[in-house]
Amino acid sequence: DTAVSQTPKYLVTQMGNDKSIKCEQNLGHDTMYWYKQDSKKFLKIMFSYNNKELIINETVPNRFSPKSPDKAHLNLHINSLELGDSAVYFCASSQPNRDEQYFGPGTRLTVT
Amino acid sequence: AQKVTQAQTEISVVEKEDVTLDCVYETRDTTYYLFWYKQPPSGELVFLIRRNSFDEQNEISGRYSWNFQKSTSSFNFTITASQVVDSAVYFCALSEVTIQTDSWGKLQFGAGTQVVVTP
Numbered sequence: 001d002t003a004v005s006q007t008p009k010y011l012v013t014q015m016g017n018d019k020s021i022k023c024e025q026n027l028g029h030d031t032m033y034w035y036k037q038d039s040k041k042f043l044k045i046m047f048s049y050n051n052k053e054l055i056i057n058e059t060v061p062n063r064f065s066p067k068s069p070d071k072a073h074l075n076l077h078i079n080s081l082e083l084g085d086s087a088v089y090f091c092a093s094s095q096p097n098r099d100e101q102y103f104g105p106g107t108r109l110t111v112t
Numbered sequence: 113a114q115k116v117t118q119a120q121t122e123i124s125v126v127e128k129e130d131v132t133l134d135c136v137y138e139t140r141d142t143t144y145y146l147f148w149y150k151q152p153p154s155g156e157l158v159f160l161i162r163r164n165s166f167d168e169q170n171e172i173s174g175r176y177s178w179n180f181q182k183s184t185s186s187f188n189f190t191i192t193a194s195q196v197v198d199s200a201v202y203f204c205a206l207s208e209v210t211i212q213t214d215s216w217g218k219l220q221f222g223a224g225t226q227v228v229v230t231p
Contacts, residue, residue, distance in 0.1 A: 041201055041224050042221070043203065045218040045219065056218050092157075092219075100147060103149075103156065103159075105156050106155050108155075
C-alpha cells in the first residue's frame with residue numbers, strides 16, 4: 001500500500017510536447033506539494049495545494065499547471081516542454097503544514 | 113538567499129566510523145520546524161526527523177542522533193558506527209510557519225550532503 005504514488009516513474013519526451021504527471025496519496029492528508037529536483041540534487045518547491053486550493057505558487061513558468069481534482073490527487077501538467085525542464089519531480093503530502101511531508105517515489109522527466 | 117546551508121558537499125568514511133553532517137539555517141520566525149531527509153541511491157526521499165523550534169532536546173534514534181542548537185542556528189546530524197547502507201544524500205530542511213513571510217508550509221531544503229560509506 002503505497003502512501004504517495006506517482007505515475008509515470010520515467011518520462012522521456014521531445015521538446016515542445018505536453019505531458020502530465022499524476023500523484024495520489026492515500027494518507028488522508030489535506031495538503032499536497034510538487035517539488036523539482038535538478039541535476040545537482042537541489043530540491044525546490046513548485047506548488048502546494050490545501051484541500052484543493054492553491055496556497056503556494058513559486059516562481060514557476062506558467063507552462064506548469066497543477067490541478068487538484070480532489071484532496072487525494074494533485075497532477076502536474078507541463079506544456080511546451082523545454083530541455084531545462086529535465087529533472088526529477090516529487091509529489092508530497094502532509095497534514096497541516098507543520099508536519100513532516102511524505103514524498104512519492106519521484107518522476108524522472110527527460111526532455112530531448 | 114539560502115535559508116538552509118549544508119556546507120559539506122560530500123563526506124567519505126570507512127564503515128564503523130562516525131559521521132556528522134552540519135546544517136545551519138536562517139529564519140526570522142520564532143516558530144519553525146527543522147527536518148532531515150535521506151535520499152538513498154534508489155532516489156526516494158525518506159523522512160528521518162522533525163524538530164520544532166521550541167524543543168532543543170537532542171534526539172537519538174538507534175545509530176542516528178541530532179543536535180539542535182538555537183544559539184548557533186544549527187541542527188546537526190550524526191550517524192554513529194556508519195554502515196554501507198547509510199550511503200545516501202542527506203537533506204536538512206526548514207519550514208517556517210508564519211503566513212506573512214510567504215513561506216507557510218513549504219520545505220526549504222539545503223543543498224544536501226552526499227555520504228559515502230565504504231566497507
